[in-house]
Amino acid sequence: MNGDEGSMAGTKHHDYHILPPDIAPLATTVGAFVFTSGMVLFMHDMPGGSFVPWAGFALLIAAMFMWFSKIVKEAHAGDHTPVVQLHQRYGMILFIASEVMFFVGWFWAFFDFSLFPSELAETIGGQWPPKAIEAVMDPFALPLLNTLILLCSGTTVTWAHHSLIHGDRDGLKKGLWATILLGVLFSFIQAYEYMHAPFGFGGNTYSSAFYMATGFHGFHVIVGTIMLIVCLKRTYNGDFTPRQHFGFEAAAWYWHFVDVVWLFLFVAVYVWGGWGYPTH
Numbered sequence: 001m002n003g004d005e006g007s008m009a010g011t012k013h014h015d016y017h018i019l020p021p022d023i024a025p026l027a028t029t030v031g032a033f034v035f036t037s038g039m040v041l042f043m044h045d046m047p048g049g050s051f052v053p054w055a056g057f058a059l060l061i062a063a064m065f066m067w068f069s070k071i072v073k074e075a076h077a078g079d080h081t082p083v084v085q086l087h088q089r090y091g092m093i094l095f096i097a098s099e100v101m102f103f104v105g106w107f108w109a110f111f112d113f114s115l116f117p118s119e120l121a122e123t124i125g126g127q128w129p130p131k132a133i134e135a136v137m138d139p140f141a142l143p144l145l146n147t148l149i150l151l152c153s154g155t156t157v158t159w160a161h162h163s164l165i166h167g168d169r170d171g172l173k174k175g176l177w178a179t180i181l182l183g184v185l186f187s188f189i190q191a192y193e194y195m196h197a198p199f200g201f202g203g204n205t206y207s208s209a210f211y212m213a214t215g216f217h218g219f220h221v222i223v224g225t226i227m228l229i230v231c232l233k234r235t236y237n238g239d240f241t242p243r244q245h246f247g248f249e250a251a252a253w254y255w256h257f258v259d260v261v262w263l264f265l266f267v268a269v270y271v272w273g274g275w276g277y278p279t280h
Contacts, residue, residue: 031060136274
């Protein structure tokens with residue numbers, strides 16, 4: 001084989017990225033299995049329940065850091081061709097679709113309890129909210145404030161995206177900073193709301209459905225805020241270009257998804273779910 005043939009043998013003649021063997025997927029799988037199994041031990045007060053979940057969680061986080069750092073290096077190496085980026089977008093769309101179905105389950109439970117209270121007469125007294133609930137959250141107090149905060153954060157992350165596309169790095173940083181601060185403010189206000197709520201978790205279907213739906217949304221806000229913090233760090237590192245910035249785009253899509261879910265929660269759970277009931 002001469003020199004020309006050798007150089008041709010190592011040339012890639014397609015737009016796909018063929019991944020080499022890696023331990024990250026296996027480590028992620030093991031971490032997820034140990035974490036979920038440990039949570040079962042914890043919930044049933046079985047031996048190992050106090051440390052197995054933490055061991056699995058630590059392994060899961062370490063594997064995620066390892067995997068995501070490799071993806072960033074692949075982007076710098078030019079492996080994320082237009083075709084690869086298109087498939088990454090498909091993957092993010094499917095992930096968000098799965099999250100949508102996750103919240104559909106909580107909304108289904110809430111509407112099932114509220115629209116057919118007579119079927120649960122023994123547990124909720126045949127009315128909605130149940131008799132055990134003396135007062136509900138005032139939707140036009142802190143929940144309305146949080147709605148305005150999330151709507152504003154949707155505009156700031158769009159500002160950041162627009163700035164990135166047009167090469168305005170300063171606008172990108174300011175938009176990300178504003179979005180992150182608004183996300184943190186939302187989380188603090190929701191925590192304050194929970195601490196002063198007129199009802200606790202559990203005991204009846206209303207409080208359980210309320211905290212599961214709004215609480216898991218709050219968890220998604222925290223995850224989205226972490227994603228944006230990572231994007232901000234990468235921005236300061238000089239990452240992202242107007243033509244290649246899927247990491248930021250995925251975080252922005254996720255944040256808009258969080259905004260839309262909150263609008264449905266505000267209207268369905270806070271406003272409609274307690275309409276005409278005494279407010280706290």
